[in-house]
Amino acid sequence: MSKRQLRLLKVIVFVVCLLPFSFIVWDTLNNLLGADPIQTLHFKTGDWTLRFLLLTLSLSPLSRLFNVPLPLRFSRMFGLFTFFYASMHMLVWLVLDQSLSIDNMLEDVPASPYIILGLLAYTLLIPLAATSTAHMMRVMGDSWFTLHKLIYLIAVMGVIHFFWLTKLDYIEPLIYAFVLSVLLAFRWPVIKRIFL
Amino acid sequence: MLIKKPAFIGENEVTPKEDFDNSRSLISVSRRQFLAKSSTIMLASGLAPSTLWAGNKIEKYTKSVYSIKEKPTPYEYVTTYNNFYEFGTAKGDPAVNAHLLKTKPWSVTIEGEVGKPGVYDLEDILKRQQFEERIYRLRCVEAWSMVVPWIGFPLADLIKQIEPTSKAKYVEFTTLYDPKQMPGQNRRTLKWPYVEGLRMDEAMNPLSLMATGLYGEELPNQNGAPLRLIVPWKYGFKSIKSIVKIRLTEHMPKTSWNESVSHEYGFYANVNPTVPHPRWSQSRERIIGAPLFTPKRDTEMFNGYGEQVASLYEGMNLKRFF
Incomplete structure (x- = not known):
């Protein structure tokens, strides 16, 4: 694939990754969020955060499985989209759910293990996003890879966050947990040797 | 002894004719009118008949002094944003699936510590009641609330009519169990059938309502047709829907959410902003719509009904009896 083609492909993928966001904006502007708009926005932005996170984690297994480097070209973009949707999720919580009130947060956060976990996971995402440039990769050397291993922990936290906020019907978080387990299993040396 | 379908009032209890005539006019659309109307609509739109029952206007009711002054949540949201796991766990599922429920005819079993046990036609029970419209706030345990103009009659009236014995300390309600009509029951989310209960004094409180309608019409199926409980000072899951059995008991009933996740959902489930759910704060609520x-x-103690109900719990540790 030529440089030109790759660039074109990246533009296309970038636009596609923005589609969920544009649908969310469209629904918001046109009053299509339903009876409980704050909750709807929470779920939509949260779902897309987890989806992009899993998508990011699937790139290296895909690359090895098909023995092509192409998927790895999108690690940064998908990683940053994960951060983007996570940031939208945070904004919904801060602005709409908490009305930016410290008092509200002081009441809600300690009462809620899933909020604490979500806040922690988001905090851990920040250094990853901040060091995502090629320049930072060069500067940091090996420690860059060590730091970015945090993504596995963040993914686990994200899925547990979903479990902890769910009431009784665990199908959706179970699906995320299943996909994440498969993706993590591919990192396990034994499985890696057999399948990849 | 249970007698199949006895009249709700014994032969010896004569209702004054005046009352009787009044009660007959409770439901304004006669069966014949309804059938004529519904077949036309059915031809036009292919709607299932059960969804049409919801369109029946209830005309004979008074306005209640217990109504709050706030503007009700739009009908669209009241009838499409429902927790009714018998029809699915997503909020929109009940509105989509509830047409499978057949609410006419409907019978209610009255049993336990009562002088008048039996299986009664719902219509026979309703004939005797005085209906009123009550605009109540409904606060869900999930930290949202809506305002609903219910139509119903005091639960206390019904309990007096079935003649509690001296052993009756609790009221236990049971929802219909029929996975064919309630497809959500094919999944073991909760243990079916759904059961809820109240202490006798809670049930006799004038705020406790048996609802048969909302927004001036018979209840849509997704809102718990044809007969549901409304206990406005408790979290919504106490207000059991589509009731087929009422049992007075000496012992505290085993209620569904409490049985399923006992450390999260108590028997009392009084709305209380100072006692958080183990996984989230209850101090505020999202306003639906x-x-x-x-x-x-800001969530109010007893959902704002403290004046009428706080005395029921005097001296009780509400953190322990959540």
Whole structure:
């Protein structure tokens, strides 16, 4: 694939990754969020955060499985989209759910293990996003890879966050947990040797 | 002894004719009118008949002094944003699936510590009641609330009519169990059938309502047709829907959510902003149908009904008996 083609492909993928966001904006502007708009926005932005996170984690297994480097070209973009949707999720919580009130947060956060976990996971995402440039990769050397291993922990936290906020019907978080387990299993040396 | 379908009032209890005539006119659309109307609509739109029952207007009711002054949540949201796991766990599922429920005919089993046990036609029970419209706030345990104009009759009236014995300390309600009509029951989310209960004094409180309608019409199926409980000072899951059995008991009933996750959902489930759910704060609530940037509402003790019900729990540790 030529440089030109790759660039074109990246533009296309970038636009596609923005589609969920544009649908969310469209629904918001046109009053299509339903009876409980704050909750709807929470779920939509949260779902897309987890989806992009899993998508990011699937790139290296895909690359090895098909023995092509192409998927790895999108690690940064998908990683940053994960951060983007996570940031939208945070904004919904801060602005709409908490009305930016410290008092509200002081009441809600300690009462809620899933909020604490979500806040922690988001905090851990920040250094990853901040060091995502090629320049930072060069500067940091090996420690860059060590730091970015945090993504596995963040993914686990994200899925547990979903479990902890769910009431009784665990199908959706179970699906995320299943996909994440498969993706993590591919990192396990034994499985890696057999399948990849 | 249970007698199949006895009349709800014994032969010896004669209702004054005046009352009787009044009660007959409770439901304004006669069966014949309804059938004529419904077949036309059915031909036109292919709607299932059960969804049409919801369109029946209830005309004979009084306005209640217990109504709050706030503007009700739009009908659209009241009838499409429902927790009714018998029809699915997503909020929109009940509105989609509830047409499978057949609410006519409907019978209610009255049993336990009562002088008048039996299986009664719902119509026979309803004939005797005085209906009123009550605009209540409904506060869900999930930290949202809506305001609903219910139509119903005091639960206390019904309990007096079935003649509790001296052993009757609790009221236990049971929802229909029929996975064919309630497809959500094919999944073991909760243990079916759904059971809820009240202490006798809670049940006799004038706020406890047996609802058969909302917004001036018979209840849509997704809202718990044809007969549901409304206990406005408790979290919504106490207000059991589509009731087929009422049992007075000496012992505290085993209620569904409490049985399923006992450390999260208590028997009492009184709305209480100072006692958080183990996984989230209960101090504020999202207002259903409010514009996006509306701040959340401060949740009130007993959902704002403290004046009428606080005395029921005097001396009780409400953190322990949540």
